[in-house]
Amino acid sequence: MSAEDLENYEAELELQLYREYKDVANLFNYVVETERRFYLANNVDLKTRSADGEVFFDLTLTDAWVWDVYRTGRFVQSVRIVTFKDVNIEELNRTEELTIPKEGLN
Template sequence: MDSIDELDLREAEYRIKLYEEYRGAGGVFNYYIETELRAYLANEAVVEPVTSSGGVYFKVTLTDVWIYEAERTNRFVPETIIYSVNDVHVQKLKPEGE
């Protein structure tokens, strides 16, 4: 096995661990949020369309957030604000009162 194969194998293993972490964390959060750049899990999600001279963009405020990003050392953050000119997908994971 050459070094490129070893790197590919290590990266694949890392991505599998990240996916398993995501699957484990999914049951704790209320919302799944997806933007063009990445995915998030959060307990609160507020999407505000904002009109400016350049058009419409979305301001997304998330609280109690898990960020699906391989390069982050700390994927849990208390709050994050995302600005996007593209579609933002928000899915409620749990019914009200659960």
Template sequence: MTLSAEDLEKYETEMELQLYREYRDIVRQFSYVVETERRFYLTNHVEMHVRNTDGETFFEVEMSDAWVWDMYRPARFVKNVRVMTFKDVNVEELDKPDIELPTEGGFGN
């Protein structure tokens, strides 16, 4: 059985949607977003080091308790990740909203 280009595109679209839903459900459990040239991570601990070897500058990024945005990866939760890249790395701390109380049928009603 061969897949048509349309079937493959439909499969990839469904996988991306599933990945987005997983991301939406777990993002509040993490403190940082880390973007490299190849991957997007959610993590609770990140350290970035600028290294220089033989005149070449690169970045070494270490993360623990991470989630990887990769639809082809069967296990997206990773205990420890170490990435080395020559491209810029973007690290952003996520806002941690205060505890949200139910607005209907909850406290004080």
């Protein structure tokens, strides 16, 4: 397999994942973005904690979907995330229609 074949394969996986995201996004209330992953969830519990002078975030998501190309089971009942980086949580507006950009995914 050439480098170009591998790149095309990975691009196709990302496109399939985006299409799945588009299909399931209306089932969820929140979008959660961490430095490592992107999630959809119906319930989000965020706690800011500190230990030894370090601040970190302890998130628990329930009824979630995980954006991960290599994961076969993306729907999970519960996810606990501990991160030292910023967390972005947005409440979804379920009336908005998601579209694939004309220039595709990069």
